[in-house]
Amino acid sequence: MRDVPTVLWLLIVVIAAFAHRWVPAPRWLMIHLTLLGAVTHAILVWSQYFSFALLRSAATRRERRAQNLRLVLANTGASLVMIGVPTVLWMLTITGATLIAVAASWHGASLVLRARRSLAGRFGHTVHYSIAAAALLVLGVALGGWLAVDGAPPQWVMAHALVNVLGWIGLTVAGTIVTLWPTILGTRAEERAPHGAALALPVLTGGVVIAAA
Numbered sequence: 001m002r003d004v005p006t007v008l009w010l011l012i013v014v015i016a017a018f019a020h021r022w023v024p025a026p027r028w029l030m031i032h033l034t035l036l037g038a039v040t041h042a043i044l045v046w047s048q049y050f051s052f053a054l055l056r057s058a059a060t061r062r063e064r065r066a067q068n069l070r071l072v073l074a075n076t077g078a079s080l081v082m083i084g085v086p087t088v089l090w091m092l093t094i095t096g097a098t099l100i101a102v103a104a105s106w107h108g109a110s111l112v113l114r115a116r117r118s119l120a121g122r123f124g125h126t127v128h129y130s131i132a133a134a135a136l137l138v139l140g141v142a143l144g145g146w147l148a149v150d151g152a153p154p155q156w157v158m159a160h161a162l163v164n165v166l167g168w169i170g171l172t173v174a175g176t177i178v179t180l181w182p183t184i185l186g187t188r189a190e191e192r193a194p195h196g197a198a199l200a201l202p203v204l205t206g207g208v209v210i211a212a213a
Helices: 004-018 026-054 061-087 090-117 124-150 154-185 193-212
Strands: none
Touching: 004 026, 026 061, 026 090, 026 124, 026 154, 061 090, 061 124, 090 124, 124 154, 124 193, 154 193
């Protein structure tokens, strides 16, 4: 449930790239297979993993079952969207978008509860990046569902892209590299990094919302 779906999504991207002349909306499909499929699944998995590490807690069996269910919801929703939009079956699209929004909301709520219950370490507050990112994914999915059904003007396409790419993906990456980058380099994190990360989060989040607006 944690590694195989990402590989499958990427494999489908390759297949779609080779078959792009024979599938409807190929550019839209390849973008969303990559970002809504592979990348979103990976974020749902790894942001949970890092939250346990940063908050000095361990996943219980119940939490693992809940995560599996969230992943099933997210991947099922993404699959329905991949079918619904190219085939213009709007009920599939709306159902899929709703499942993704439920999974993202549940994901964010689980991080909030864990952050409240746990004794946060030095970098524990970077989990708030993943919480903010999950909230923006819900907004981005809502915009995407509206675009698919109502054919909103190009400005809404840009807002949808900004919220999902800079919000859902960008905030997740920004929060993760605070601790992951020093680890990759094999060096100690800068002493002011936690404080800087805390100050940057509302600025980055506000920037995404303002740019989208």
